[in-house]
Amino acid sequence: MTDPHTRHKELIAPLRAAMYDFDKQTMRAVLHDLCAPDVAFRLAFPFETTTGVDAYVDGAFAPLARAIPDMERRDHIVMAGPTPEGADWVGCGGYYSGTFTAPWLDIPPTGHIVHMRFHEFYRFEDGKIVEMQALWDIPEVMMQAGAWPMVPSLGREWHVPGPASCDGLVPGPYDATASSASCQHIIDMLEHLKKHPSQGGPEVMEMETFWHPKMMWYGPSGIGSGRGIAGFRNWHQIPFLNGMPDRGQYVDEIEYHFFGDGQYAAVTGWPDMYQTITHGGWLGLPPTHTRIEMRSLDFWRLENGLIRENWVLVDMLQMYDQIGVDVFARMREFNKVRAGFDPETGRAV
Numbered sequence: 001m002t003d004p005h006t007r008h009k010e011l012i013a014p015l016r017a018a019m020y021d022f023d024k025q026t027m028r029a030v031l032h033d034l035c036a037p038d039v040a041f042r043l044a045f046p047f048e049t050t051t052g053v054d055a056y057v058d059g060a061f062a063p064l065a066r067a068i069p070d071m072e073r074r075d076h077i078v079m080a081g082p083t084p085e086g087a088d089w090v091g092c093g094g095y096y097s098g099t100f101t102a103p104w105l106d107i108p109p110t111g112h113i114v115h116m117r118f119h120e121f122y123r124f125e126d127g128k129i130v131e132m133q134a135l136w137d138i139p140e141v142m143m144q145a146g147a148w149p150m151v152p153s154l155g156r157e158w159h160v161p162g163p164a165s166c167d168g169l170v171p172g173p174y175d176a177t178a179s180s181a182s183c184q185h186i187i188d189m190l191e192h193l194k195k196h197p198s199q200g201g202p203e204v205m206e207m208e209t210f211w212h213p214k215m216m217w218y219g220p221s222g223i224g225s226g227r228g229i230a231g232f233r234n235w236h237q238i239p240f241l242n243g244m245p246d247r248g249q250y251v252d253e254i255e256y257h258f259f260g261d262g263q264y265a266a267v268t269g270w271p272d273m274y275q276t277i278t279h280g281g282w283l284g285l286p287p288t289h290t291r292i293e294m295r296s297l298d299f300w301r302l303e304n305g306l307i308r309e310n311w312v313l314v315d316m317l318q319m320y321d322q323i324g325v326d327v328f329a330r331m332r333e334f335n336k337v338r339a340g341f342d343p344e345t346g347r348a349v
Contacts, residue, residue, distance in 0.1 A: 002172065002173075003172060003173050003174045004088060004124075004174075005080040005081050005082070005088065005090075005172070005174040005261065006080070006171075006172025006173055006174055007127075008080050008088060008090050008122075008124050009078055009079075009080050009090055009170075009172070011034060011124075011127070012034075012078065012090050012092065012122065014030050014033075014034075015027070015030045015031065015034060016073060016075055016078070016092070018030045019072070019073035020072050020073050020074070021072065022065060022071045022072055022073065024057060024061065024062060024065060027057060027061065028053060028054070028057045031053040031056070031057065031129075032053050034128065034129050035053055035128060035129045035130075036125070036128040036129065036130045037052070038051060038052070038130075039051070039052065039053065039128075039129055039130055039131065039132070040130070040131045040132070041055075041056040041060070041132045041134070042131065042132065042133045042134065042270050043056075043060055043134050043136070044134065044135045044136050044138065044295075044315045044317065044318065045315055045317040045318035045321055046105070046317065046321075046328070047059065047060050056132075063104060063105075064096070064104060066102055066104075067100060067101065067102045067103060067104035067109065068096070068097075068098035068099060068100055068101070068104070068114065069098070069099070069101060069102075070098040070099050071096055071097070071098040072096070072097055072098060073094065073095075073096055074094045074095050074096075074097060075092050075093070075094040075168075075169065076093060076094045076095075076161075076162025076163060076168045076169075077091065077092065077093035077094065077162065077163065077168035077169070077170075077264065077299050077311070078090070078091075078092050078168065078169045078170065079091050079168075079170045079259075079260075079261035079262075079264045079266060079299075080170075080174070080259070080261055081174065081179050081183070081259035081260050081261045081266075082259060083257045083258060083259050084258065085257070087123055087257060088123065088124045088125070089121055089122065089123050089124070089257065089259050089266070089268065090121070090122045090124065091119070091120075091121050091122075091259070091266040091268070091297075091299060092118075092119070092120045092121075092122070093117075093118065093119045093120075093162075093168070093299050093311055094117075094118060094162070095115045095116060095117055095118065096115070096116045096118060096136075097113065097114065097115040097116070098113070098114065099111070099112065099113060099114070100112065100113075100114035100141075100144075100145070102348075103340070103341075103348035104141070105138065105328065106328060106331065106332055106335065106341075106346065106347050106348055107138075107141055107142055107145050107147055107331070108145050108146075108147055108335055108338050108340070108341065108348075109145070110144065110145050110146075112144075114141060114144050114145075115140070115144075115159060116136055116137055116138070116140055116141050117136075117137040117140060117160060117221075117313065118134060118135065118136050118137070118313075119134065119135050119297035119298075119299070119311070119313045120132060120133075120134040120297075121133045121134070121266070121268040121297060133268050133270050133295075133297060134297075135220075135295065135296075135297050135313040135314070135315055137220055137221050137313060138317060139220070139221040139222045139316055139317065139327075140157075140220075140221035142221075142331060143157060143221055146334075147331050147334045147335065148221075148222075148331075149327060149330035149331045149333070149334055150222065150283070150284070150320070150325075150327060150330075151283060151284035153221070153222055153223055153224035153235075154223070154224060154234075154235040154236070154239060155219055155223055155224020155225045155226050155231075155235035155236060156224050156225045156226070156235075157221060157224050157225075158225065160218040160225060160311070161218075163301050163309060164216075164308070164309065165263075165301065165303070165308075167263075168264070168301070170261045170262050170264055174261065175261075175262055178260075178262050178263065179259075179260035179261050179262060179265075180260060181260075182260040182261075182262065182263055182264060182265045182300075182302050183258050183259060183260035183265045185210065185265070185302060185305070185307070186258065186260075186265045186267070186300055186307075187258060188210070189209075189210035189211075189307065192204070192205050192206050192209070192210065193205050193248075194247075194248035196241070197241065197245060202233070207229045207233075208229070210306065210307055211229055211232075211306060211307045212303060212304075212306040212307060212308040213228065213229070214227070214228060214308070215227070215228060215229065215232065215306075215307055215308060215309070215310070216308070216309045216310070217231065217232040217236065217310050217312065218309070218310065218311045218312060219235075219236055219312050219314075220312060220313050220314045220316055221316070222283065222316040223235075223236055223283070223314070223316075224236075239282060239283075240282065242279055242280055242282075243277055243278070243279060243280060243281055243282030243283075243285075243287070244275040244276060244277055244278065244282060245278070245279065246275050246276050246278070247273065247275040248275075249275075250274040250275075253274055254269060254271060254272050254273065254274060255269055255272070256268075256269050256272055257269055263301055263302045263303070264299060264300065264301055264302075265299070265300045265302070266297075266298060266299050266300070267296075267297075267298050268297050269295070269296070270295055271293035271294055271295045271296075272294070272295065272296055273293065273294040273296060274291060274292070274293055274294075275291065275292065275294070276289060276290065276291045276292070277289070277290060277292065277323065285323065285325070288323045288324075290322065290323050292319055292322045292323065293318075293322070294314055294315070294318075294319060295314065295315040295318060296312060296313065296314045296315075297313050298310065298311065298312050298313075299311040331346070332345060332346025332347060333346055334346070335347075
């Protein structure tokens with residue numbers, strides 16, 4: 001008999017196929033078959049949460065498909081497992097890609113191939129999807145269009161790869177022992193990260209205990225990626241902690257949902273972080289002294305007992321929105337002199 005987590009990955013397969021050779025009506029039919037009637041789709045800013053399959057397909061995917069008419073979905077991670085709280089999740093990570101031929105969210109088209117990274121997490125109950133949490137790396141599309149209006153990233157901006165081991169489509173049967181060990185490794189690592197700076201310097205994080213010396217940290221666009229512990233610390237962790245030293249202090253107000261599948265682990269939460277932008281600010285922003293929530297959907301891959309790769313998506317546009325920065329309005333200022341855009345509004349016409 002197939003275990004539930006392998007079965008859930010099998011149930012997702014027709015949806016992934018419908019989105020590989022993208023067809024809106026096929027996708028709609030598959031989702032209606034897969035989802036509970038009141039399924040909640042929790043999406044990145046500016047889409048936010050919507051209820052029901054039709055609202056999701058028409059509100060989020062139809063405009064994207066019009067902008068990228070030859071769109072296809074490519075998954076490089078598909079994993080599943082239970083959380084300690086008893087919920088069953090499937091996590092998918094990959095790209096939407098195709099030819100960017102028409103404006104989307106007022107991002108100007110390029111006429112060239114475009115890719116947009118996604119992390120999508122599906123929660124199952126009684127064989128039906130009851131909730132999806134999804135982050136799309138919209139700033140990545142802005143960058144490819146030459147229309148990213150915020151500061152340059154400290155880390156490397158590039159086409160983030162899939163797993164170096166090429167085994168991210170994790171097969172069944174579900175290995176509960178290995179999966180639990182992977183998940184616990186991540187939980188222990190995060191507990192050690194939270195010890196700094198209140199309990200000491202960088203040594204209290206014991207990075208070498210948990211991370212491979214050739215680790216890759218694949219951050220969201222707007223932050224960028226880093227290699228090795230030094231790259232992770234220089235291009236993400238140090239600026240992050242300098243700007244928001246109270247991170248990790250509001251754990252009673254959030255919920256983490258960890259699950260593992262073999263050598264992979266994932267975490268989801270909506271939100272899963274609270275912190276305040278203070279001191280020297282963050283990402284070129286001045287200290288706003290505003291407490292913000294952050295949505296982060298993450299994958300980790302372990303190799304020989306250490307974290308070799310970590311894929312991280314954060315809802316960067318939602319973060320900017322909370323501190324009163326309208327990234328889309330600023331982006332439209334870039335578009336005023338582009339063909340096909342209204343010179344007064346920067347919107348597509």
